Amino acid sequence: MSVEFLRQIASSPLPRSFAAADDIDAIRVLRQAGLVLALIDEPPERGARVLAITEKGNNELLQFHYPEARQKPGFAKVGWLQLAARRAREAIKSSRRHDGA
Secondary structure: OOHHHHHHHHOOOOOEEEOOHHHHHHHHHHHHOOOEEEEEOOOOOOOEEEEEEOHHHHHHHHHHHOHHHHOOOOHHHOOHHHHHHHHHHHHHHHHHHHHOO
16 A cells, blocks of 8 residues: 555545556555545546545554654544644744744
8 A cells, every 4th residue: 555645645636536557556455445435447447536535544644744643642532633733732832932932
């Protein structure tokens, strides 16, 4: 499974269609892993349409982007919004310390 390909899908507007054979194979793997909701056409059409990224797929992306969260117990219970808010608060505190405020 390619987390990088999942990240490319996540960064584009959905639904999105794919026609390349390699992309279709990668989408099939992501769908079987439960990371995306996708429709895959059988020959002769040979195409795939990714409809959405599942909650499991979003958690995989978060672990890829926030590796420090993997070591923390209860990561699966923390939503992406709470994790992003925590990181934003830490960044604000850090910038205030550097500004002397």
